[in-house]
Amino acid sequence: MSKARIRIDGIVPVIPTPFTKNEEIDAEALQRLVEFAIRTHASCLCLPAYGSEFYKMNEAERHRVVQIAVKQARGRVPVLAQSNHPSAKIAAEIARKNEALGADVISFALPRQFAIPEPDMVRYAERVCRAVKSPILIQDFNPGGGTVGASFCRTLQSRCPNFLYIKLEEPLMGPKVRAIRKATKDKLGVLEGWGGLYMTELFDFGICGLMPGTGLCDLLDAVWRALKEGRRDDAFYTFEKVMPLISFSLQSLELYHHVEKRLLQKRGALKQTHVRDAQWTPFREAIEYTDELIERVLGEVDLLGLKRKPV
Numbered sequence: 001m002s003k004a005r006i007r008i009d010g011i012v013p014v015i016p017t018p019f020t021k022n023e024e025i026d027a028e029a030l031q032r033l034v035e036f037a038i039r040t041h042a043s044c045l046c047l048p049a050y051g052s053e054f055y056k057m058n059e060a061e062r063h064r065v066v067q068i069a070v071k072q073a074r075g076r077v078p079v080l081a082q083s084n085h086p087s088a089k090i091a092a093e094i095a096r097k098n099e100a101l102g103a104d105v106i107s108f109a110l111p112r113q114f115a116i117p118e119p120d121m122v123r124y125a126e127r128v129c130r131a132v133k134s135p136i137l138i139q140d141f142n143p144g145g146g147t148v149g150a151s152f153c154r155t156l157q158s159r160c161p162n163f164l165y166i167k168l169e170e171p172l173m174g175p176k177v178r179a180i181r182k183a184t185k186d187k188l189g190v191l192e193g194w195g196g197l198y199m200t201e202l203f204d205f206g207i208c209g210l211m212p213g214t215g216l217c218d219l220l221d222a223v224w225r226a227l228k229e230g231r232r233d234d235a236f237y238t239f240e241k242v243m244p245l246i247s248f249s250l251q252s253l254e255l256y257h258h259v260e261k262r263l264l265q266k267r268g269a270l271k272q273t274h275v276r277d278a279q280w281t282p283f284r285e286a287i288e289y290t291d292e293l294i295e296r297v298l299g300e301v302d303l304l305g306l307k308r309k310p311v
Contacts, residue, residue, distance in 0.1 A: 006078050010043035011221045013214040014051035019274040034072040036269040039310040040218035046080040056276040070102040078104035086111040088124045092131035099132045107137040129160035137165035150183035157184050169193030174205040195246045196220050203227045215263035218306050241300040245293040254280035259290050266294050268309030
């Protein structure tokens with residue numbers, strides 16, 4: 001795939017990492033997940049991210065899932081390889097390795113373990129961006145405070161033309177999206193994270209896509225296309241059907257892993273739903289409620305004429 005032609009527009013699902021009972025990576029299941037995402041209209045594929053349990057994997061495992069995804073995708077959609085590390089030096093090394101493995105887009109999360117002033121954060125990001133030639137997507141997920149804004153984006157893009165996308169996942173960020181687009185003269189695309197929870201709100205501010213889980217890819221694609229075509233009633237009707245599942249799962253990242261894998265099992269993309277330890281084990285009522293929400297989501301899949309089990 002020509003990287004110069006890559007344009008993210010729509011749904012960029014985060015592919016979960018499937019594990020065997022012994023907590024080893026299940027390569028065959030990962031191939032199936034990639035196929036599921038492609039058949040449900042993904043604009044690009046992302047892994048290994050927070051939604052992939054990347055923080056429970058060693059570096060070799062992270063590179064392995066990128067390699068499997070690139071091979072399975074076969075250029076049909078771009079593969080975005082997350083290259084996270086608090087050290088700019090090591091993040092740059094991971095990024096170069098992922099680029100060598102064939103990833104089409106390189107992504108990394110800004111380090112948020114401790115407070116870092118914006119000039120220092122720009123320096124960190126610039127070092128990673130300059131390590132590769134591929135398009136860059138930066139994620140800023142900061143549960144403890146604010147995220148970067150227009151000033152950061154304008155400064156970094158003026159120094160690193162391959163910085164083309166930023167993923168933010170905070171509430172009420174519409175004005176920030178608009179400010180970033182204005183500051184970068186629309187050279188920088190803004191994607192919404194947090195499961196797609198804010199997508200209908202932020203569409204009017206000009207986001208270029210969203211990065212939810214994989215199991216809802218086709219439904220959220222239907223919402224995205226309806227919004228682009230001006231069919232707002234259709235968009236909201238479908239979004240209202242999936243919103244309870246999204247909001248329930250996001251109460252805890254560890255709960256999210258269980259909900260996402262259970263949804264994908266119901267949709268035929270996974271046989272096993274193992275989550276690596278350390279994990280939060282859902283109580284019985286949480287599982288029962290998850291299954292109820294999944295059935296409601298699958299009802300909307302049927303209503304739209306989509307396939308419950310596309311793979």
